[in-house]
Amino acid sequence: xxxxxxxKLSDQELLAKKKQLxxxxxxxxxxxxxxxxIVIYSFIKNGFGFVTFLPLLFVYFIVKNQNESKxxxxxxxxxxxxxx
Numbered sequence: 001x002x003x004x005x006x007x008k009l010s011d012q013e014l015l016a017k018k019k020q021l022x023x024x025x026x027x028x029x030x031x032x033x034x035x036x037x038i039v040i041y042s043f044i045k046n047g048f049g050f051v052t053f054l055p056l057l058f059v060y061f062i063v064k065n066q067n068e069s070k071x072x073x074x075x076x077x078x079x080x081x082x083x084x
Contacts (some may be wrong), residue, residue: 006075014076021069028062035059 006014035055042052 006072008060009075010080011079014072014079017072018076021072025066025069032059032062072076 006017009017032077035058039052042049042055046052
C-alpha cells in the first residue's frame with residue numbers, strides 16, 4: 001500500500017491496520033527464525049549449498065517487504081495517533 005493510500009484512511013482504519021501489521025510482523029519474525037534455523041542446520045549437515053542459500057533468499061524478501069509498516073507508522077505519527 002502506498003503512502004498516499006494511508007492518508008485516505010480514517011483514524012480508526014489506521015489503528016486497525018496497525019494492529020493487523022503488528023500480528024503479521026510477529027508471524028514474519030517466527031518465519032525468519034525458522035528459516036535461519038534451517039540455514040544453520042543445513043550448513044552443519046551439508047556445508048554451504050543451494051539448500052542453505054534458498055532460505056536466505058526468502059528472508060531477504062520478507063525483510064524487504066517491511067516498507068508498508070514503516071509508511072504506516074509515519075502516517076500515524078503525522079496524525080498524532082500514537083496509541084499503544
